Amino acid sequence: MPRLVLLGALLCMLSVGLGAADSPEDWPPPAPHNCPYKCVCTADLLSCAGLGLQEVPAVLPAAAADLDLSHNALQRLRPGWLAPLSRLRVLRLDHNELGALGRGSFINGSGLQQLDLSSNALRVLGRHDLDGLGALEKLLLFNNHLAHLDKHAFHALGVLSHLYLGCNELESFSFNHLHGLGTVHLRTLDLSSNRLGRIPVSELAALPAFLKNGLYLHNNPLPCDCHLYHLLQRWHQRGLSAVRDFAREYTCLAFRVPASRVRFFQHSRIFENCSAALAHSLERPEEQLHAQMGQSLRLHCNTSAPALHVAWVSPQQELLVAPSSRDGSIAVLADGSLVINVVQQQHAGLFVCLAVGPRLHHNQTHEYNVTVHFPHPEPEAFNTGFTTLLGCAVGLVLVLLYLFAPPCRGCCCCCRRPCHCHRWPRAPSPLQELSAQSSVLSTTPPDVPSRKASVHKHVVFLEPGRRSLNGRVQLAVAEDFDLYNPRGLQLKASSESTSSTGSESPVMT
Structure with missing residues (x-):
């Protein structure tokens, strides 16, 4: 019996140990199907970025819709390598060492919508390098060494809307047919930071307005041409974002040497002899x-x-x-x-x-x-009937007031409150008339030094027809005028009369 108990205890301990070893926490996660070594696969995302890969992995999961192969050392792409990735929509190949693409590199990428080939070593873009990308909407080719584009390099990209070619070595670009691109869908064309020195202005002016708004030409050695200057100036005045946002980086060469680079919109003195009508003759106004x-x-x-x-x-x-x-x-x-x-x-x-x-x-x-x-509100109709009725009522009230409210004559006893009647002033005396005409203050004559100047001084202008001295108007100065003692009033001749006739004495009243 004790042996059986000991054996049962050992079996329990063994089963517990095996169960702990086989717990879900200690199970290794199953490897995703066809996931490359060291890559991260989750749902429809596949990331093999920064692994130092020199070639594309041979086996890729078919469920991948977003593939990231950036920051590796890829130097070439095998033709048809996208065949297993029928669901692929986004492909990132930036920051690699791709020197050329070659025919058939994307022949199976019919569903691809975004392709990033930036920061590689591409020098030439051939006619068939982008075949198979009929659904591509965004193509990033900036920061390469592109110096030549085939005139039909983008002919297979029927719905491309954003093309980034900045930071390359392009010396020319065909704006006539855009190297096979169509202007129906294209919204952004980045050609900044290249070597564009010859730009056909007539082809620029013929582009549709929405593409002009997304055409980036800044940081290029553009020629200081009158036609180009006034065209860009008009785009800047119209508020096109591609010119307005990078106005300081639009430069031109005045003498075809790098040291003569000037800013278009800050040093406009070199374009003073250009006619402003050139831009309107090139570009058809809306x-x-x-x-x-x-x-x-x-x-x-x-x-x-x-x-x-x-x-x-x-x-x-x-x-x-x-x-x-x-x-x-x-x-x-x-x-x-x-x-x-x-x-x-x-x-x-x-x-x-x-x-x-x-x-x-x-x-x-x-x-x-x-x-x-916005529609302007219509003015309200003028109601003549209402205004006529209002005028009649006001007139009736005025008539009643005139009939039943006679003017107050004296202080009547029937009124419960005293009447405030107006008192007519008495006829003014000649002295008051003389005082009422005064308007200009005068100082004390210099020939009376002992007398102090009074604060009640007036210069009186008399009418010419009443009193005059030798045809001149007589002035009267009233000093210390007292209404109850008018005898102190002294009338003196004007300074002009005094200086002209020495025999005339002041008039005393």
Whole structure:
């Protein structure tokens, strides 16, 4: 019996030990399916950043929608390496050592929407290097060594909206056909910090307004050309963000040497001899339209020839294509015209029409600058009947007051309170008339030094027809005038009369 008890205790201890060893806390996590070594795989994210990889891992999980291979040492990409990644939407290949892409590098990336190739060693972009990226919307190629772009390098990118080519070595760029890019979807084109020294101004002026707002040309050795200066100056006055936000970094070379670089918008003295009409002759101004809140508005896409395809860009940078509508307020009709059923405040801004057709040599654009006004309240109608009735009532009240409220004559006994009657003043004396005409103060004559100046001094101007001395107006000075003792009044001749005739004596009253 004791042996059985001891054996049972040993079995319990053994089972407890085995259970503790097999607890879930000590189990190693299962490795994700096809997750490369040292990479992090979670849900649809795959990160192999900063691992020093020289080649892309051979096996990649098919569920990856966001693949990060940045900050490695990749030098090339195998053709067709994206075939297993049918769900891939974002691919990050920045900060590697890619010197070239090659044909077929992205042939299986039909679903890719964002591609980051920045901070590599790319020098040339070939015609077929980006084939297969039909759904790509954002392409980052800045901080490379790109010096040449094939004229059809971006022809496969039909819906690209943001292209970043800054910090490269480009000396020219075709703004006529944008190296195969279409202007329908493109919103941002960054060409800053390159070596662009020749820019066709006429091609810049022909770009649609929404692309001008996202065209970055700062920090380039641009020529100090009158046409280019006035075009950029007009863009700056219109408030285009690409020029306004980097105004200090727009420079030009005055004498074709790096030391002669001046700022466009701060040292404009070198453009004083340029005519301001050059910019208006190059760039077609937008058509100004005014609409009131709540009204309807229709915009026509005026082109030189019938257009095969018409698209519109709203002030909110939204693409509107016929036949389609957005939230019921804006609709593009089959003939290419744009209709706003009920004009609201958000409809104010620039509407751009893009037209493409076989007879149109270039994609033509037509711009409308819509200004929305609030309706003015209508003035209230003038009610003549009310005013007539009010006038009759006021007139009746005045008549009653005149009939039953006679003026007060003396202090009547019937009144319970004393009447305050007006007292007419007595006729003023000649002395008062003389005193009433005084207006200018005079000082004591210098020939009476013993007498002090009084504070009651007046200079009296007498009428010329009544009293005069030798044809001059007589002045009277009243000193210490006393209303009850007028005998102290002394009238003296004016200073001009005294100086002209020495025989005349002051007039005493």
